[in-house]
Amino acid sequence: MKNVNLLLKLLLLVIVVILPLVIKAPYQLHIIILIFIWAIIGTSWNLLGGYAGQVSFGHAAFFGVGAYAAGLLQFHLGISPWWGMLLGPIAAVVVSLPIGVIAFRLRGPYFALAMLALGEIFRLLFINLPFTNGAKGILIMPAITTKMFYYYVGLAALLLTVGVTYYIIHSKIGYYLVSIREDQDAATSLGIPTTLYKNYALLPSAFFTGLAGALYMNYVAFIDPNIVFNLTNVSVMVIMVVMLGGVATTWGPTVGAAIYIVLGEVFRTTLGSANVLVFGVLVCLIILFLPNGIVGEIDMLRGVLARKKEGAAGGVKV
């Protein structure tokens, strides 16, 4: 059974890798690249909000900082925005540090509120500060224009994000994060320094969201504060994407991202700006009937089947 599973995963990986050699149409590749970017943001959010239970309403702050780190390099210094793929994540981590250190000492909604404020602060700052080019945004001339290139960069970034998240969750840190989510007092009584470990979830989450931002800048080649620091279209949307796919699951955010992007494309031609409405209704239905999200429910079902097979108590994985 385990071998079959591994084979399936390898097969899927091979398909994903050779896909752009088969599908050469730029439009389809464009859709998949957007899915990759959203899957990275979702996976990052999930590490912090899903596993560690620290819900963030401001991941746009990290996304935007990552994007601007890449864009401003080119805009002011003429340095290739690809360096932003390195600088963006680091800048996002630097931004996240003070919030984590201050807000994680408290319980309850303070962190969520601090993040909400952070995203909005950055949006207003970047509209009004002199060196950001304000609401006009930043336009770069990308050196590479083939979609296939961005496809592979996006795929590599997504695999890295999912890989690191998977590694964290299946280690001591992962157990500690889930313990903190389930009961902070119990976690403390087990000797877990809760403030520190919440930061261990926040930093990689900010890092990879910043990476997604830098990738977005390089790929789309135009950003402005109202796009990348957007509260509804980024910060809140990522939460919906993760809820749809499955909170605290490895592949839930990726599945959610795929549905979000594809639905948006399908309904945009017929419904115009109201296309997001369809996604909203779908999320409502998922919350009502599949509260663990799509991947979450499949995992549950598998757990039930495994238990029936064993004839004894089977486990539901964290």
Add this chain to the structure above:
Amino acid sequence: MSLLEAKDITKKFGGLAAVSNLSFTVNKGEILGIIGPNGSGKTTVFNCISRFFPLTAGELYFKDKRIDQLPAHKICELGIGRTFQVVKPLRRMSVEENVMAGAFLRTSSMARARQKAGEIIEFCSLDKYRHREAKSLPIPLRKRLEIARALATEPELLLLDETCAGLNPKESEAAIELIQKIRDAGMTIIIVEHIMKVMMGISDRILAINFGKMIAFGNPQEVSNHPEVVKAYLGDAYA
């Protein structure tokens, strides 16, 4: 040598002194019982030792090291484990994962933590429920899981808060058996319990408190016959 020493510990909530000027020692290897009527401050004493509440005044020493200034998670690292009166299982984690979360305090290796969790689960007779989600367990098993999880942190001193509360006589008996087994393994235990019969049976010494003040301290016989204790439990007419 005393393992834990409390010197004049006081905890005030606003104007109310939940614990006032309480001093006691716990010797290595003994079971110390803390008794007292509802609201007498038993759980507050626990919360002060485990540093869930900061002390208003007084000092606490564990193995001659002052601990009342340390953060709560450090207390556990030093070797003081605790359970909660209102159980706090890590609900969406399996029994094994709950215990592993405790075991990770002393190791970072996944395999080692799983192995240790297995040993402790067996020790606490939870083998049958190893892969069950904690939220699906009934109360007696949740209480047992609390103990197992605390044991996984390898404490020298274990604080047990009302392990038998809400259990029927047969379940209590099993719980007491487990507590004795833990003591036989060489651990020092402070236990808070309502049921006098339980306390008399397993405690080496008993500390009786009321309104946060000590009213008697000594071996079970002495304490149960102490007029102040009788008065606190049964009223003036019986003292």
